[in-house]
Amino acid sequence: MLMSTYSYDQLYKFTHDVLLKIGCPEVHAQIGAEVLVSADLRGVDSHGVARLSGYIRLWEKGRINPNPNIRIIHESPSTAVVNGDSGLGLVVAPYAMNVAIEKATKAGTGWVSVKNSNHYGIAGYHAMMALDHDMIGLSFTNASPLVSPTFSKERLLGTNPIAVAIPANEEPPFVADMATTTAANGKLEILQRKGMETPTGWVQDKQGKPTTSANGVKEGGALLPLGGDREHGSHKGYALGAVVDIFSAVLSGANYGPWVPPFVAFLDPDPNPVGEGIGHFFGAMRVDAFRPADEFKSHMDNWIRRFRSAETTEGNEKVLIPGDPERELEEVRRKEGIPLLKPVIDDLTDLGKKLGIDF
Amino acid sequence: MLMSTYSYDQLYKFTHDVLLKIGCPEVHAQIGAEVLVSADLRGVDSHGVARLSGYIRLWEKGRINPNPNIRIIHESPSTAVVNGDSGLGLVVAPYAMNVAIEKATKAGTGWVSVKNSNHYGIAGYHAMMALDHDMIGLSFTNASPLVSPTFSKERLLGTNPIAVAIPANEEPPFVADMATTTAANGKLEILQRKGMETPTGWVQDKQGKPTTSANGVKEGGALLPLGGDREHGSHKGYALGAVVDIFSAVLSGANYGPWVPPFVAFLDPDPNPVGEGIGHFFGAMRVDAFRPADEFKSHMDNWIRRFRSAETTEGNEKVLIPGDPERELEEVRRKEGIPLLKPVIDDLTDLGKKLGIDF
Numbered sequence: 068m069l070m071s072t073y074s075y076d077q078l079y080k081f082t083h084d085v086l087l088k089i090g091c092p093e094v095h096a097q098i099g100a101e102v103l104v105s106a107d108l109r110g111v112d113s114h115g116v117a118r119l120s121g122y123i124r125l126w127e128k129g130r131i132n133p134n135p136n137i138r139i140i141h142e143s144p145s146t147a148v149v150n151g152d153s154g155l156g157l158v159v160a161p162y163a164m165n166v167a168i169e170k171a172t173k174a175g176t177g178w179v180s181v182k183n184s185n186h187y188g189i190a191g192y193h194a195m196m197a198l199d200h201d202m203i204g205l206s207f208t209n210a211s212p213l214v215s216p217t218f219s220k221e222r223l224l225g226t227n228p229i230a231v232a233i234p235a236n237e238e239p240p241f242v243a244d245m246a247t248t249t250a251a252n253g254k255l256e257i258l259q260r261k262g263m264e265t266p267t268g269w270v271q272d273k274q275g276k277p278t279t280s281a282n283g284v285k286e287g288g289a290l291l292p293l294g295g296d297r298e299h300g301s302h303k304g305y306a307l308g309a310v311v312d313i314f315s316a317v318l319s320g321a322n323y324g325p326w327v328p329p330f331v332a333f334l335d336p337d338p339n340p341v342g343e344g345i346g347h348f349f350g351a352m353r354v355d356a357f358r359p360a361d362e363f364k365s366h367m368d369n370w371i372r373r374f375r376s377a378e379t380t381e382g383n384e385k386v387l388i389p390g391d392p393e394r395e396l397e398e399v400r401r402k403e404g405i406p407l408l409k410p411v412i413d414d415l416t417d418l419g420k421k422l423g424i425d426f
Numbered sequence: 427m428l429m430s431t432y433s434y435d436q437l438y439k440f441t442h443d444v445l446l447k448i449g450c451p452e453v454h455a456q457i458g459a460e461v462l463v464s465a466d467l468r469g470v471d472s473h474g475v476a477r478l479s480g481y482i483r484l485w486e487k488g489r490i491n492p493n494p495n496i497r498i499i500h501e502s503p504s505t506a507v508v509n510g511d512s513g514l515g516l517v518v519a520p521y522a523m524n525v526a527i528e529k530a531t532k533a534g535t536g537w538v539s540v541k542n543s544n545h546y547g548i549a550g551y552h553a554m555m556a557l558d559h560d561m562i563g564l565s566f567t568n569a570s571p572l573v574s575p576t577f578s579k580e581r582l583l584g585t586n587p588i589a590v591a592i593p594a595n596e597e598p599p600f601v602a603d604m605a606t607t608t609a610a611n612g613k614l615e616i617l618q619r620k621g622m623e624t625p626t627g628w629v630q631d632k633q634g635k636p637t638t639s640a641n642g643v644k645e646g647g648a649l650l651p652l653g654g655d656r657e658h659g660s661h662k663g664y665a666l667g668a669v670v671d672i673f674s675a676v677l678s679g680a681n682y683g684p685w686v687p688p689f690v691a692f693l694d695p696d697p698n699p700v701g702e703g704i705g706h707f708f709g710a711m712r713v714d715a716f717r718p719a720d721e722f723k724s725h726m727d728n729w730i731r732r733f734r735s736a737e738t739t740e741g742n743e744k745v746l747i748p749g750d751p752e753r754e755l756e757e758v759r760r761k762e763g764i765p766l767l768k769p770v771i772d773d774l775t776d777l778g779k780k781l782g783i784d785f
Contacts, residue, residue, distance in 0.1 A: 143534030145715070146534040146715040174504045178535050217746070219733075220736070220739050221737050245665060249658055299608055299654060299658070300608045300653075302748070309602070310592075318716040323725070324729060356502040356504070357507050362679075366701075367676060385577070386577050387577065
């Protein structure tokens with residue numbers, strides 16, 4: 068498929084200008100662009116600039132407030148609830164993560180649940196904000212219902228990711244960032260474009276039967292929780308997705324489960340919501356609230372080196388540390404640019420024309 | 427296979443008397459017995475009285491201190507590190523969870539990492555201690571290395587469970603309690619006894635190749651992280667097990683990864699440990715540090731009812747809420763007793779004879 072390559076700066080500037088154009092304050096346009104394009108840098112292409120026109124369609128529908136009054140509405144020494152005021156999740160999430168970091172500075176840890184937000188880009192970005200402070204960062208979010216719990220024909224959960232970032236000393240940090248489904252929706256889209264089937268355990272069809280059709284979700288089926296089926300532990304993936312949903316939305320007062328508003332603007336949110344917007348959950352733990360940071364980080368180096376140097380199974384070069392593939396790709400893409408597929412380029416070109424911004 | 431049924435009180439009393447006999451203080455014998463037998467009640471038979479003689483063998487080797495000085499060695503408003511002084515994990519864990527609950531009472535949340543401990547029974551017991559306080563409870567532990575990360579031939583992680591307990595109002599609580607592997611070791615033992623094969627994705631053999639032999643782990647192979655293989659998301663199960671290991675042991679100063687001391691007394695711990703004993707991690711979050719507890723709990727009722735009443739896939743009666751099967755079994759076993767297999771009965775009878783206690 069045709070593609071061209073763009074620099075980080077090109078994509079950042081375009082995104083920034085688009086966000087300014089719809090009425091975001093300068094500082095929001097900056098952080099929003101940084102979060103969005105960080106996904107493209109790290110190879111999570113489904114959560115980067117390919118989503119930008121989707122955000123703008125939500126703004127056109129009045130579902131995204133470009134100039135929100137993001138605020139703390141409840142707090143304790145180590146917790147807070149943040150109301151995102153229908154803002155871009157790309158902007159609400161870093162605000163809330165900063166609250167978690169401030170709480171941790173004083174109380175050892177900080178935990179922030181967020182309501183009235185929107186899609187927040189890649190989970191890992193927000194978790195990684197903790198690293199510079201010698202803190203462990205956590206980031207969860209709920210999302211549009213596309214996932215069926217074990218034994219359910221209905222879609223009741225989102226792909227509800229979990230991200231955990233842990234600092235090391237000489238080694239790069241440990242950064243896990245994963246959907247609680249067997250495979251993320253972005254991987255299905257790649258297989259659809261190639262006309263390929265999925266492995267087993269990724270998708271069920273509209274009748275709730277296992278399928279290997281990459282179009283299974285589009286055709287009314289569902290993504291499956293990590294594990295795929297009961298025999299392979301899907302009840303565990305379901306439980307993890309449920310915990311993400313509850314921490315993100317039942318703690319904060321956002322919509323949960325099947326009530327989470329759909330990301331696509333052509334579907335309307337449930338007319339009888341159980342909360343406000345979508346929900347996120349963030350955590351920050353000061354390492355030295357447990358033991359001296361240098362001690363912790365040198366043991367992390369040891370942990371990482373031991374795992375990375377483990378004897379491998381046949382045909383595999385090394386055991387990876389969570390975050391390795393994304394970091395390696397980021398190094399390449401910062402140098403060589405970010406490849407975009409033609410449909411994404413066309414979409415951004417159209418968006419630019421509509422808003423009077425060159426792409 | 428032959429079995430007989432015992433009442434909770436019988437198993438509790440025997441365990442209590444055994445623990446007293448090896449030198450545990452009365453209060454430790456009580457809590458230790460309660461934690462251990464709670465596993466049998468909830469149907470996690472691999473973690474109940476079937477383990478008792480294993481604990482005693484560790485005591486005989488001097489690896490379990492029956493009268494430990496369990497203490498906080500570092501703290502901040504919302505965190506603590508506990509040194510278990512080589513005590514029974516069954517006793518150290520409730521101590522540490524109580525510290526987390528006390529911290530949460532004051533600071534909103536409490537997070538406790540534990541070193542120098544031993545096997546702590548079922549993860550869910552400790553997480554559920556938070557429920558009576560209108561708190562969410564979390565409980566993690568690392569464990570003897572039996573699990574190979576994705577692409578690894580070596581065993582580097584334990585089955586490293588995650589338990590999360592969340593209170594509701596009229597509905598029973600949400601209680602997830604799961605190994606971060608596709609299947610727990612106890613399930614392999616059941617298949618071994620029946621002479622059956624495992625499903626795919628549970629085990630790899632000594633060469634690191636997929637196998638369906640229920641003896642695969644015994645014969646030098648390994649359990650696989652949730653997901654089973656890369657294509658089915660095993661890198662996610664690996665990342666979850668790694669997070670449990672790091673929070674439990676790198677934060678506290680316990681042994682981590684392949685250095686975790688083996689549970690079986692006939693294998694010696696690594697002569698060059700990287701920490702002390704095994705590690706746990708506990709969390710308690712006061713619900714009303716986020717929103718009024720009544721509001722939260724009535725939304726949990728709504729969450730639980732919506733999921734439980736979802737339309738099911740063919741052949742399945744209902745969508746389960748995490749904790750449903752264990753709670754239902756506990757009700758049955760409290761009334762009808764706890765069935766034990768003949769090898770377990772023989773083992774406990776021998777243990778009783780050795781210590782002069784009737785089983």
